[in-house]
Amino acid sequence: MRQEQAEPVGNLINGGIIYPAPARKQVIEPRRTLVRMIFAAERFLLLRMLNAIGNPQVQLVLWNGLEISNHQGMVVAQVLIRDRGALFKLLTDPELYFGELYSSQRIEVQGNLLGFLEAVYRVWPLSRQRKIGKKLLAPFYDARRNTLTGARRNIHHHYDIGNDFYKLWLDERMLYTCAYFPSPTTSLEDAQLAKLDHICRKLRLHPGEKVVEAGCGWGALALHMARHYGVTVTAYNISKEQVAFARQRAYAEGLDGQVEFIEDDYRNMSGEFDAFVSVGMLEHVGTDHYRELGEVIDRSLKDSGRGLIHTIGLNYPRPMDSWTERHIFPGACPPSLAQMMQIFEPFDFSVVDVENLRLHYAKTLEHWLQRYEDNADLVTEMFDPKFVRAWRLYLAGSLTAFKMGGMQLFQVAFTRAGNNQIPLTRQYLYESQSNFSGASDGKL
Amino acid sequence: MRQEQAEPVGNLINGGIIYPAPARKQVIEPRRTLVRMIFAAERFLLLRMLNAIGNPQVQLVLWNGLEISNHQGMVVAQVLIRDRGALFKLLTDPELYFGELYSSQRIEVQGNLLGFLEAVYRVWPLSRQRKIGKKLLAPFYDARRNTLTGARRNIHHHYDIGNDFYKLWLDERMLYTCAYFPSPTTSLEDAQLAKLDHICRKLRLHPGEKVVEAGCGWGALALHMARHYGVTVTAYNISKEQVAFARQRAYAEGLDGQVEFIEDDYRNMSGEFDAFVSVGMLEHVGTDHYRELGEVIDRSLKDSGRGLIHTIGLNYPRPMDSWTERHIFPGACPPSLAQMMQIFEPFDFSVVDVENLRLHYAKTLEHWLQRYEDNADLVTEMFDPKFVRAWRLYLAGSLTAFKMGGMQLFQVAFTRAGNNQIPLTRQYLYESQSNFSGASDGKL
Numbered sequence: 001m002r003q004e005q006a007e008p009v010g011n012l013i014n015g016g017i018i019y020p021a022p023a024r025k026q027v028i029e030p031r032r033t034l035v036r037m038i039f040a041a042e043r044f045l046l047l048r049m050l051n052a053i054g055n056p057q058v059q060l061v062l063w064n065g066l067e068i069s070n071h072q073g074m075v076v077a078q079v080l081i082r083d084r085g086a087l088f089k090l091l092t093d094p095e096l097y098f099g100e101l102y103s104s105q106r107i108e109v110q111g112n113l114l115g116f117l118e119a120v121y122r123v124w125p126l127s128r129q130r131k132i133g134k135k136l137l138a139p140f141y142d143a144r145r146n147t148l149t150g151a152r153r154n155i156h157h158h159y160d161i162g163n164d165f166y167k168l169w170l171d172e173r174m175l176y177t178c179a180y181f182p183s184p185t186t187s188l189e190d191a192q193l194a195k196l197d198h199i200c201r202k203l204r205l206h207p208g209e210k211v212v213e214a215g216c217g218w219g220a221l222a223l224h225m226a227r228h229y230g231v232t233v234t235a236y237n238i239s240k241e242q243v244a245f246a247r248q249r250a251y252a253e254g255l256d257g258q259v260e261f262i263e264d265d266y267r268n269m270s271g272e273f274d275a276f277v278s279v280g281m282l283e284h285v286g287t288d289h290y291r292e293l294g295e296v297i298d299r300s301l302k303d304s305g306r307g308l309i310h311t312i313g314l315n316y317p318r319p320m321d322s323w324t325e326r327h328i329f330p331g332a333c334p335p336s337l338a339q340m341m342q343i344f345e346p347f348d349f350s351v352v353d354v355e356n357l358r359l360h361y362a363k364t365l366e367h368w369l370q371r372y373e374d375n376a377d378l379v380t381e382m383f384d385p386k387f388v389r390a391w392r393l394y395l396a397g398s399l400t401a402f403k404m405g406g407m408q409l410f411q412v413a414f415t416r417a418g419n420n421q422i423p424l425t426r427q428y429l430y431e432s433q434s435n436f437s438g439a440s441d442g443k444l
Numbered sequence: 445m446r447q448e449q450a451e452p453v454g455n456l457i458n459g460g461i462i463y464p465a466p467a468r469k470q471v472i473e474p475r476r477t478l479v480r481m482i483f484a485a486e487r488f489l490l491l492r493m494l495n496a497i498g499n500p501q502v503q504l505v506l507w508n509g510l511e512i513s514n515h516q517g518m519v520v521a522q523v524l525i526r527d528r529g530a531l532f533k534l535l536t537d538p539e540l541y542f543g544e545l546y547s548s549q550r551i552e553v554q555g556n557l558l559g560f561l562e563a564v565y566r567v568w569p570l571s572r573q574r575k576i577g578k579k580l581l582a583p584f585y586d587a588r589r590n591t592l593t594g595a596r597r598n599i600h601h602h603y604d605i606g607n608d609f610y611k612l613w614l615d616e617r618m619l620y621t622c623a624y625f626p627s628p629t630t631s632l633e634d635a636q637l638a639k640l641d642h643i644c645r646k647l648r649l650h651p652g653e654k655v656v657e658a659g660c661g662w663g664a665l666a667l668h669m670a671r672h673y674g675v676t677v678t679a680y681n682i683s684k685e686q687v688a689f690a691r692q693r694a695y696a697e698g699l700d701g702q703v704e705f706i707e708d709d710y711r712n713m714s715g716e717f718d719a720f721v722s723v724g725m726l727e728h729v730g731t732d733h734y735r736e737l738g739e740v741i742d743r744s745l746k747d748s749g750r751g752l753i754h755t756i757g758l759n760y761p762r763p764m765d766s767w768t769e770r771h772i773f774p775g776a777c778p779p780s781l782a783q784m785m786q787i788f789e790p791f792d793f794s795v796v797d798v799e800n801l802r803l804h805y806a807k808t809l810e811h812w813l814q815r816y817e818d819n820a821d822l823v824t825e826m827f828d829p830k831f832v833r834a835w836r837l838y839l840a841g842s843l844t845a846f847k848m849g850g851m852q853l854f855q856v857a858f859t860r861a862g863n864n865q866i867p868l869t870r871q872y873l874y875e876s877q878s879n880f881s882g883a884s885d886g887k888l
Contacts, residue, residue, distance in 0.1 A: 182869060315861050316789040337795055338785035345760040345780055350849060354798035359868060405794060405862030417759050418849030424803060425626060430871040 042084075043068050045091050053094060054123025058116060062087065076119045077111030099323030099397075103390040113392070117400040124406075146286040146331050148265055152238050154331035155284060159239035163218070165382055169371035174218035174245070177280035177310065178361040178409045188367040191360075196224040199277065201429050202308050202353065202413045204421075205229040209274040212236075212300055214266035214293075215281025219246025219259070225277075226258040233259045234273070236266050266296060273300050276307035282340070283312050283332050290335070290342040298347040306352075306415040306422075312361070313337065313410040321397075328394045337410065344414055352422055353413040358402050361409045365399035486528075487512050489535050497538060498567025502560060506531065520563045521555030543767030543841075547834040557836070561844040568850075590730040590775050592709055596682050598775035599728060603683035607662070609826055613815035618662035618689070621724035621754065622805040622853045632811040635804075640668040643721065645873050646752050646797065646857045648865075649673040653718040656680070656744055658710035658737075659725025663690025663703070669721075670702040677703045678717070680710050710740060717744050720751035726784070727756050727776050734779070734786040742791040750796075750859040750866075756805075757781065757854040765841075772838045781854065788858055796866055797857040802846050805853045809843035 046060055046068050059069035059078045069075055081087050086106040089097040101107040109116050146154060163174075170176055171192045179191035180198045199221065205211065207230030216222050216235035219242070225231050237243050243263040250256040266281065276297050285293055297307060312334040319325065320332050337354065344351055372379070372395055379388045401407040415422060490504055490512050503513035503522045513519055525531050530550040533541040545551040553560050590598060607618075614620055615636045623635035624642045643665065649655065651674030660666050660679035663686070669675050681687050687707040694700040710725065720741050729737055741751060756778040763769065764776050781798065788795055816823070816839055823832045845851040859866060 180869075182871070184868065315792050315794050336785065336789055338782045338789055341780065341782035341785070345782055348759045350759050350800065350802070350852060351781055351798065352800040354795065355870065356794065356796045358794070359864065359866065403864070405864075408794060420803065420847070420849070422803065424628065425624075425874075426799065426870070427626070427874040430869075430874045 039064075039066060042087060046087070049091055049094060053120065056119040056123050058119055061110075077109055077113075077116035079116070080108040080110060082106045082108070093322070096322040096326065099327060099390065099393055102393050103327075103386045105385070105389065113396050114400060117396055118404060121400050121404040121406055146284060146289055148267065150331060151265060151284065154329075155238050156240070157330050158328065160241045162382065163241055163245050165379065166218075168375040168378055169368050171367075173220040173224075175220050176217055178312075178357055179364040179367075180357065181360050181363050184363070188364070188371075191364070192220075193224075196221055197228075198429070199279065199308055199310065199411070200225055200229055202411065203275045203277060203306065204423070205231050205275060207231065210234070210271070211275045211277060212269060212271065212273040214269070214276070214278040214296075215284070216242075216246060216261065217280065218242050219249055219261060221277070221279055222246070222259045222261070223250060223253060223255055226255050227253070231258075231275075234269075234271060235259065235261050236264055236269060237261065238263065238265055267292060269296055269300055271300065272302055274302055274305060276301055276305065277310075278308075279310040281311075282309055283329070283334050286331060286333055287317075287335055287339050287342070290339065291346055294343040294347045294349075297343070297349070301416060303416060304419055304421055306413070306419065307349075308411060308413045309340070309343070310411045311335065311340070311409070313340065313356075313408040315405075315408060324394060324397070327390060334407065337412075340410065340412060344412075348417045349414045350417045350419070351412060351414050353411075353426065355411045357409040357411060358405065358407065361407070362399055362402040365395060365402060369395045369399055483508075483510060486531060490531070493535055493538060497564065500563040500567050502563055505554075521553055521557075521560035523560070524552040524554060526550045526552070537766070540766040540770065543771060543834065543837055546837050547771075547830045549829070549833065557840050558844060561840055562848060565844050565848040565850055590728060590733055592711065594775060595709060595728065598773075599682050600684070601774050602772065603661075604685045606826065607685055607689050609823065610662075612819040612822055613812050615811075617664040619664050620661055622756075622801055623808040623811075624801065625804050625807050628807070632808070632815075635808070636664075637668075640665055641672075642873065643723065643752055643754065643855070644669055644673055646855065647719045647721060647750060648867070649675050649719060651675065654678070654715070655719045655721060656713060656715065656717040658713070658720070658722040658740075659728070660686075660690060660705065661724065662686050663693055663705060665721070665723055666690070666703045666705070667694060667697060667699055670699050671697070675702075675719075678713075678715060679703065679705050680708055680713060681705065682707065682709055711736060713740055713744055715744065716746055718746055718749060720745055720749065722752075723754040725755075726753055727773070727778050730775060730777055731761075731779055731783050731786070734783065735790055738787040738791050738793075741787070741793070745860060747860060748863055748865055750857070750863065751793075752855060752857045753784070753787070754853070754855045755779065755784070757784065757800075757852040759849075759852060768838060768841070771834060778851065781856075784854065784856060788856075792861040793858045794861045794863070795856060795858050797855075797870065799855045801853040801855060802849065802851065805851070806843055806846040809839060809846060813839045813843055 042062070043066065047070065050056065050058075050060070050068075050070055055070045057071045057074055057076050059067055059071075059075040061067050061078050061080050063082050063084070081090065081101075083106060086101045089101060090107070098107065102109070166174060166176060171179075171188045173189075173192055173196075175192040175195070178195070179188060180195035181191045182194055186194065203211070205225060209231045211222075211225055211231045211233045213222050213233055213235040216237045219235065222233040222235040223246075226233050235246070237246070240263060243261050246261045247256070250259045250261065266278075266285075282293075301307065314334050314336045317336045317339055320329065320334065325332060341351075343349075369392075372392065376388055376392075379391070398407070402409070486506070487510065491514065494500065494502075494504070494512075494514055499514045501515045501518055501520050503511055503515070503519040505511050505522050505524050507526050507528070525534065525545075527550060530545045533545060534551070542551065546553070610618060610620065615623075615632045617633075617636055617640075619636040619639070622639070623632060624639035625635045626638055630638065647655075649669060653675045655666075655669055655675045655677045657666050657677060657679040660681045663679065666677040666679040667690075670677050679690070681690070684707060687705050690705045691700070694703045694705065710722075710729075726737075745751065758778050758780045761780045761783055764773065764778065769776060785795075787793075813836075816836065820832055820836075823835070842851070846853070
């Protein structure tokens with residue numbers, strides 16, 4: 001192979017920083033030639049990788065100072081690749097290994113992390129649709145299926161890493177799901193309260209009714225429903241730490257007679273209820289269990305029953321990105337709306353309202369990321385720098401996905417077919433919106 | 445077969461009016477025996493049919509005065525079967541032939557028609573889910589597929605039967621789709637206006653924008669968008685009579701420079717638009733053409749594009765009842781929400797809002813049926829008594845289906861993925877709701 005081939009390679013992939021071609025007649029030592037050939041090959045492969053993910057406006061910088069990009073001078077961030085091993089991993093599967101290498105500091109992003117992620121997301125979805133990453137996931141999916149024991153293991157991985165950690169960056173009520181911002185300037189605390197109320201209104205709760213909640217987090221919604229709507233709540237969760245926290249809270253707030261927290265799987269629910277609600281659990285159910293979930297709802301609801309499922313969703317079915325699925329949310333799989341309908345259609349449930357709150361999740365994540373950064377030192381003390389970086393990337397990546405339209409947030413309200421106790425219009429949802437927001441009385 | 449068997453048969457199917465068993469020792473003439481055997485067999489079969497459709501609270505009365513029911517004394521209506529031929533047809537396929545026999549007066553409903561239909565719908569859906577009627581439809585479906593020519597034939601059958609006929613019972617704007625009732629006492633005229641406005645608000649139309657409408661009826665929405673939102677509209681429809689009417693109207697209202705009505709299939713749309721809207725067409729598209737519709741929308745919308753589809757829908761996929769599909773709406777097939785998603789998901793459209801207006805359609809149909817009955821004499825003059833009865837049954841049956849939850853009305857709003865020009869909340873839809881309602885200024 002002759003040195004001149006470096007230039008055509010650069011041209012072939014549409015621009016990029018061309019490695020300076022040496023004068024033709026220069027005498028080349030064999031060892032230098034080999035090094036240059038390796039560099040040329042690496043550059044070629046990196047440019048091809050950038051091309052495959054849609055040519056984001058970024059520049060790659062290697063450990064030796066070599067700069068590689070398809071956008072000359074127009075990049076929003078530089079990505080430092082610190083060693084050749086990192087480079088090879090990145091070439092193998094950028095979706096999976098970027099996160100791993102970023103977490104362990106073998107890759108650094110210089111410039112604004114969010115700007116970098118936006119640049120990637122802007123071009124990535126189309127290429128992903130075409131081919132990347134999907135088949136690589138199959139073996140992990142099997143290993144992480146949400147069977148009764150699999151679900152426990154998966155949920156433990158994410159939710160049982162310490163309530164004190166989550167307290168650092170969630171709101172005071174410990175709500176780890178999309179908030180609802182009546183206005184862009186609403187605080188996170190008020191927006192989480194508004195979310196609880198938005199859901200309760202959609203459920204049209206009446207005093208004395210019985211509500212069952214599947215996947216109750218640290219218990220904030222269950223306690224809110226009991227306190228402000230006078231209902232009794234049976235709430236299921238398989239996260240040990242969350243249930244312990246929620247029970248303490250119910251006791252402290254004098255609501256333990258009205259709210260029961262059960263450490264068990266949603267599939268083991270029993271009893272008959274006026275309303276079913278699930279906020280942020282469906283992401284962990286797995287689409288192959290949707291019919292089962294529908295059966296659970298069907299056997300749990302009275303004839304006048306209604307319900308609401310609040311979940312991260314997608315515009316079309318695809319697996320979660322492999323890094324998040326492996327390191328952050330094992331077993332997670334947000335559904336498309338068509339997939340969600342597998343819960344309702346076999347049981348003749350009537351979908352009455354679907355609201356997409358995607359921009360609210362972007363805003364929620366802005367708040368979380370800000371609070372997280374403010375407490376990064378404390379997180380480092382609790383865990384280690386690798387953990388800090390992994391969660392930074394996860395929060396920033398999620399923010400970007402919701403902002404750019406790659407992920408959705410669906411609230412789906414439904415009733416039994418033929419239940420005419422439904423409001424004629426949705427206007428009532430928007431009357432005196434601020435019933436509870438801003439009215440923090442210390443009892444959440 | 446001996447006479448005594450009549451009683452066990454009656455008991456077997458759980459009650460019913462038992463044909464008086466003759467004294468055991470009575471001497472029976474051979475001919476009378478045969479007649480009784482036939483009656484017993486007919487009663488047995490009719491009771492079995494009633495059982496198969498879920499035992500509605502009705503009584504069947506035969507031409508000879510024989511009364512048959514599974515609800516002694518508790519029936520809401522009597523169904524007179526006027527001849528043995530009608531009885532046999534009804535036994536063969538009640539879903540298809542009830543309508544045909546009712547139309548031709550070989551079956552009469554004594555008592556309240558709506559009450560009778562409600563009694564049937566109350567028990568019918570479950571039995572239908574299990575088995576009835578589906579496979580019988582297959583051959584008709586093939587004959588009525590919504591190919592380019594098939595769709596023209598199907599649409600002509602329903603919509604070209606005379607504008608004067610529809611004028612008798614629709615509102616002044618000639619809207620033949622579900623209205624929107626801000627309150628239960630809103631008039632039909634105001635509710636249709638409120639519907640137009642509800643759709644325009646969901647589409648967030650701005651002056652100067654270009655809108656494409658698929659299936660524009662008599663043009664009311666297109667003209668409303670142009671007049672009140674300052675947009676230009678290209679509206680497609682394959683009903684000759686509707687397009688002629690709409691063009692006259694645009695000319696009379698001085699909007700012909702702003703609204704173009706094109707007599708062509710939605711699949712032949714061309715151009716690029718800010719918004720796509722379709723109200724009451726999807727029912728006629730056929731689920732096997734949804735991807736094609738999605739492609740049409742995808743190629744017609746700008747990057748900031750959004751759209752709305754308003755359609756009759758179902759809680760789960762099933763074919764339309766065979767009588768309506770054969771005699772009223774050939775080729776029609778309302779979708780479930782999962783089926784509708786076949787339009788959006790392959791093209792990465794983002795569903796932002798789904799509203800189920802089922803009760804609004806029940807109310808709309810109450811108004812239509814009332815006006816229709818008020819003008820039944822005029823309809824008889826235009827057509828014949830059979831037509832009058834067929835359309836009475838269709839309107840009353842539809843009203844009952846929406847009221848009882850057998851049919852849904854979905855408004856699905858969507859945008860291109862990543863289009864962030866979407867409102868944070870839906871509150872704006874409910875502010876100063878009455879902008880246009882009640883403000884009829886003669887120009888619709």
